[in-house]
Amino acid sequence: MVSTASEFATNSEWHDPTDVQVRKIMMARLRSHPALAQHHPILQTREDTGTSPSLLQRLEWMLYHSAGSLGEYLHQPSLERRVQGLVTHYKRKRSATDPSEAIMEAIRASAAKRQRPRLAITEAEVRNCSVGARGCVLNSNLDLLHQVCSFLDGKGVLRCRGVNKFLYLHAPSFVRSLHIDAASVPIVETRNQGDGAASGLSILLHECQNLTSLTISNQANQIHLKAGVVFPRALTASTYMASLATASYGHQLVREVANALESGACPSLERLELLAPFDFATESDAVFMVLNALRNPLKYLVLDATFLGDHGIQQLAELFEIKDTIFEHLETLTVRNNFMGESGCRALLEAIESFSELQTLDLSRNILTDTDAFALADLLDDPMPEENLYDDCKISSEEQFNVLGLAGLRTLNLQENFITCDGFHAITIALCSREGFVATVGDATVPSDESDEEE
Incomplete structure (x- = not known):
């Protein structure tokens, strides 16, 4: 992995040459931190000579x-979390880990010999298909099948394709929601098909x-999610x-979804959720691939543990x-759970300020401090641009809201x-003027008077 200097230079406006003493204090804090105070040679090597900087x-x-x-x-409580968040400032050096094209062709050729033939269905076969009873609803009644499939999840509907040829052809049109898990794909299949393992998803x-x-x-990654933090695996x-x-398969899936959306798939898509799909922090670029590929308005967007960091959040805001x-x-x-700090939060709040239809905002498990809370309070309390706002002295309270x-x-949601x-x-x-508002402070899964504030 290699770092990019431009990503570390975006917040230099507050830097000052007189910060030398402050930075020495930070060095002392890092040196005394339990995770770094193990006196390992790599932590202390040549720190005082200046010939080669130590890890600290x-x-x-x-x-x-x-x-x-x-x-x-200088925020002491979030120091460890900010150190963890530094992984979001690196980009993957793919050339060092990806196989050559010749190796990939050999893998695909070997897999093609073991592949079973695909089932080809024509319209004539669909008209003539039967399951043992003429006029069976499983062969013809799309409306009834639509109602039946509405009680099943996406995978359940797709499993119905094995009933007969008619369902094989029409079942995908009954799917309303689909949940695809990267870990459910056998590693043997991934190895056999290489980067083509996710190609069927686009179809x-x-x-x-x-x-x-x-x-x-x-x-x-679900075990890490329950613990509150998803830690990226090392790239080897x-x-x-x-x-x-299998650890890289999540990136392949998201990339394939982006390709499908860009070519016009899923025109009715309203909800997109990415739930810790990546094991490598350097794979977060796939998030922007899929978001840029969207062609229709979204109503629900969930980005959970996608390793965006401040730099990624700023890209999201743009x-x-x-x-x-x-x-x-x-x-x-x-x-x-995206390692979002002050600069990322500031950019995000500025970008969503005009989202008048936004009902739920979840910024939990990040690195937000009181500074970010004050900025959020200002946004919630301040009115939009006041052009022609008070021309009518009899403006109603609802209009003011x-x-x-x-x-x-x-x-x-701001917990953790x-x-x-x-x-x-x-x-x-700032929330005093809003009716029916729920601000989650503690653990949202344990309802209590201490963790919820209703205004």
Whole structure:
């Protein structure tokens, strides 16, 4: 993996030559941190000579250049989490791990010999097909089949394709929601087919013309999700099969979804969820591939543990502004467990300020502090541009509410950040004018009076 200097130079406006003493304090904090105070040779090598910076010096330099402000840089409680978030500032060196084209061709040729022939169906065969009873509803009644399949999930509907040829042809059109898990694909299949293992997904998505909800996840990461943090695996170049392992399959799936959407698949898609699909932090570029490929407005967008970081969140905010017709109608936006700090939060809030239909905003499990809480409180409390707002002195309370930032917001999730009572107090004051609002402070899975504030 290699770092890009441009990513560390975006927040340099607050840097000052007089920060030398402050940076020495940070070095002392890193040196005394339990995870780094093991006196391992790699942590201390040549630190004082200046000929080669130690790991501690490199960590401090990266923290300094990635922080959004001096206050965030010195924020002690979030130090460990910010060190973990540094992985989002690296890009994958694919040439060191990907197999050559000759090796890939050999893998595909070997797999083609073992592949079973595909089932080809013609319209004439569909008209003549039978399951033992003439006029069976499983052969002809699409309306009834649609009602029956509405009680099944996407995978259940697709399994019905094995009943007869008619269902094989029409079942995909009954699919409304589809959940695809990267860990469910056998590693043997992935190795045999190489990068073509996910090629069938594009064909399937084109057949699912009425799909409204699509979820891509990786069950291998669910244990980490329950713990609150998804840690990326290390990239190794020991063998060329590293890029074909199950751990990389999530990236292939998301990339294939992007290709399908770009070519016009799923015209009715309203919900897109990416639930920890990646094992490598350097695979987050696939998120922007799929979002750029969208052709129709979304109502629900869930990005959970996609390793965006501040730099990725800033890219997301720019995308929201560029493709506003796609995202301005969002009703639910989840950016959870993405190592988002001050600069990323600031950019995101500016981008979604005009999302009047947004009802649920989930920013939990990030690196937000009181500074971010104050910025969020200002957004919730301040009205939109006041042009012609007070021309009528008899403006109703409902109209006053509608001109607030994020006027439609009803649920805000901020649990598992680094916000103190001061930050939540500012948000509470800002929410006083909103009826039926629920702000989640603690664990959302355990309802209690202490974890929920209703205004």
